[in-house]
Amino acid sequence: MTPEQPPPKDDAILQLLQDRDGVATEVVLRDGMKLTVFNIAWGYDLGDEYAHVTTNISPDVDGGAIDFFFTTTVAAVVDPATGTVLLEIA
Numbered sequence: 001m002t003p004e005q006p007p008p009k010d011d012a013i014l015q016l017l018q019d020r021d022g023v024a025t026e027v028v029l030r031d032g033m034k035l036t037v038f039n040i041a042w043g044y045d046l047g048d049e050y051a052h053v054t055t056n057i058s059p060d061v062d063g064g065a066i067d068f069f070f071t072t073t074v075a076a077v078v079d080p081a082t083g084t085v086l087l088e089i090a
Helices: 011-019
Strands: 025-029 034-037 040-043 052-055 068-070 074-079 084-088
Touching: 011 025, 011 040, 011 074, 011 084
Parallel strands: none
Antiparallel strands: 025 034, 025 074, 040 052, 052 068, 074 084
16 A cells, blocks of 8 residues: 655745746745755655755756755745845745
């Protein structure tokens, strides 16, 4: 018997980061850490509603840090060029 995969609850975060593929985007985590993201690779563990995300790896970003986070830890997504908050998670 295989448990059913629940529907994702992080579509807005993932779609925004995909839409900005190749453009510097700041992801602010709940602990205050700020990540500069140019591209993402993500997936779901069995039974999870929130994705694990690896940044700047496909394609590799010259001089960019490769980071890893879970979408449950995201507080906001910001355009670093303008400071505009693109998405804020309550």
